[in-house]
Amino acid sequence: MRTLTGVPGLINEEDLATVRERSRIEDVVGSYVTLRPGGGGALVGLCPFHDEKTPSFRVTPARGFYYCFGCNAGGDVIGFVQQINNCSFVEAVEFLADRVGVQLRYTEGGGPRVEPGLRSRILEANRLAADFFAGQLTKPDAVAGRQFLTERGFDRDAAEHFGVGFAPTGGRELAKHLRAHKFSDDELIKASLIREGGWDYFQGRLLWPIRDAGRSVLGFGARRIFDDDRMPAKYINTRETPVYKKSHVLYGLDLARQHIAKKNQVVVVEGYTDVMAAHLAGVDTAVASCGTAFGDDHARLLSRLIGSTDALKGEVIFTFDGDAAGQAAALKVFSGDQHFISQTYVAIEPSGLDPCDLRIQHGDAAVRELIGRREPLYRYVMANTIGGFDLDRVDGRLGALRAAAPLVGSVRDHSLVNGYIHELAKMLGTDVDEVRREVSRAGRRTLPAAQARHREPPAYDEPPPEDDEPQLLGLPMPNPRDRTLEVERGTLRLMVRAPEVFTDAWNGVAVEDFTHPTYAAVFGAILAAGAAQADWPQPVLARLDDASASSVVAALATEPLLRPASPAYAAEYVAKLRLLAVSRSIANLKSKLQRTNPVDDQVRYNRMFAGLLELEQQRRELNDIAAGPAL
Structure with a gap:
């Protein structure tokens, strides 16, 4: 479930609903993607999250959802802003609030954190500042900056490609330029473009614009190029602002x-x-x-x-220096x-x-x-970890094994774990079975639950000890073209897109009727959400904390129905779903009957046979209901 938590408080639920209502998904997505009619009231375009030549990105304005059938990205308008701008849920809500003119209230903390429209004003000021700085790089005052770039192999085309600029040494030029564009000093101070007193924040420095994934300028990084620079640091950056947070860019x-x-x-x-x-x-x-x-x-x-x-x-590849500082950085990343x-x-x-x-x-x-x-980060860290022990001594090898075992146990691709166990044994000159046992013990001692959710059980040569705790996994993404799951997906599609055609109890459907765990999780969230509301299926998404399940809901909200929604259509789908569940129960019961001796266990045999007759009756009744037009 996405949280609304931020500092200093929680976003008022009414304001959140207003932001969702006013933020038309086709308008927001349309500012990043060219959308065209795609049939069934949907819009289609090229996905902004992966390269493609044939449109697989679909937006359904009536439901307020987007979904890409190529990379499985999907969600509502807030989720789109999160993904395109790489920001948190709260930041996405605040971005949209500025866009549609909603002043957000917070349930604690005494009012809004940022006045309405300030973010958009800062982004516009940053854009103009980036253009200004880039233009200054060609001026005589910037010869030292151009020389710095040339010495490092960057020509004019490279500077333009990366938007490199120069802050004039006078210290007032940027402020004057932006005031001419109707920006107040208060806005420019909050944008970290000028200081109290009206001086430019960056003076006599080479600058790099720092942009988000949508190419909005969030701030700047600046390098000293003059020996008489009054700022002692070689690099300075934009201060924290409503749009620039250094730990998020x-x-x-x-x-x-x-x-x-x-x-x-x-x-x-x-x-x-x-x-x-x-x-x-x-x-x-x-x-x-x-x-x-x-x-x-x-x-x-x-x-x-x-x-x-x-x-x-x-792959996430880090380039560290090979010195002690680089090793420490590698350990920090690995942690x-x-x-x-x-x-x-x-x-x-x-x-x-x-x-x-x-x-x-x-x-x-x-x-x-x-x-x-x-090379794998774990291997680099492991080598440095082992290097701190005297491997010529028994106690040194044991200490090195205990220090390195958790690293092997935390390798993400567990199909490689057994090979790494042999590799560690060779590095230490230790018995493979001893290493395997220590890795298993280390995994039970240290593997956090949050980490375990993303990992599969280790593929060891021998079964893990009986006291190993089962590891939790994220839900698998179902194949939307799997014909064996067609009825399950179709039933959920109708529930997401037209919940009004079902009874309050969803026509008696149960979680056990779904064989795919992700579909079962989605229906469980539907049950928990209760009766359909105006913002449906938002209550369903709010009750899901799994990315695959949330993505399935987004996909279902954009998929067209094969027939107009009606109670009869819902009844047919439910009948087919229940028919499959009853058929599975019949097959299981027949298997049990075949394995039961009617002479030795007559009471149990008769009870199962009576249950089989009842299930067969249910199957005939469901067949009659399900025998409608093709779904």
Whole structure:
């Protein structure tokens, strides 16, 4: 269930409903995607979340949902803003509230956090500032900035491609420029574009615009290029603003997003020039954190970017220095590995060069080769962990095994675990069975429940000990073209799109009537939501905490019905669903009867036979109801 929690309070439910009502999904999506009529009241277009040539992206204005049949991305208008802008639920609501002119109230904290329209004003001011800075880079005052770029292998075309700019040394030029566009000093201070007193926030520095996935300018990163710069830090960034939060943004995301979706890969580098060098060298999935270390929020952001594809094929590759600081950074990232749904890797250049210097000294191919030499992050961390023990001593090998075993147990692709157990045993010179037992014990001691939900049981050579706790899994995504599940999906589609044609008890349908666990979860949420409401199926989504189930609801809301909705249509679907459930029960009961000796256990045999007759009667009655037009 998506939370409305934020600081300082919760969004008022009435305001949230108003934002949803006024935010027409076709208008919001249409500002990012060209939509055309697709039949059945739906609109279709090319999906903005993955590359495609044939439209598989569908928007249903009547229900307020979107769904892509190519990458399974789907949801309501708030979910679309979350995904396209890589922001939280609360931030998406506030974005839409500004768009439609709703002043949000919060149930605690004493009023709105940001005055209406301020976010859009800041974004517009940032856009104008980025254009201004880019124009200043060609001026005589910026010769030092141009020289800095040239020395690092970036020509004018590269500067324009990445929007690199220059903040004039005078310290008043930007403020004057933006005031001419009717911005107040108060707005510019809140945007972190000027300081109290009217001085420009950035002065005499080279600047990089930091954009979100939708190419809106959120803030800037600035590098010192003059020795007499009064700011001691080599890099400074925009202060935290209503649109810029350094732990939630990644530089280069606007240029990398489509390539990330296409290649199912993200390369995380450490600086602005490293991003530029990587992209120009052909590593066009590179991004970097802005003014802060890579953290859990960044990991969640990347997971949203590549979360709709095959997680075990996805790659998040980090480029760390090979020194102690790089090792510490790798450990920090590994400690938050549960936030990723893709495999994590590390690419270390033995010479210690970062991607920018590597490109300068050895060319584009060397940067590509650096990424090509990636190794699993766990293996890099494991090698450094083992390196801290004396493996010539028995106690040293035991200590190294106990330190490294949790790393092997946390490998995301468990089909590889057995191989890694053998690899660790070889590294330590220890018996394989001893390593396997320690890995199993470490998994039971340390595996968090939140992490376990995303993992499959380890594929060990031998069965795990009997006291192993079962691991929870995320729900699988059902195949919408699976004919054996056609009636289950069709019944749910009708419930999502036309709940009014069912009785209050959903015509007696039970969760047990659904064989696919995700469809069962969706119907369970429908039951929990109660009677259909005006904003249906929002109450259903609110009761789901599984991504696959939520995506199925979004898909069902956009799929056309095969016939006009009516109570008779619902009755036929329910009859076919119940008929399948009764048929399964009959098959199970017949199997039990065949295995029961009527002489040795006559009472039980007679009871089962009577139950079989009753089920056969139910099947005949359901056949009569279900014998309507083809569904």
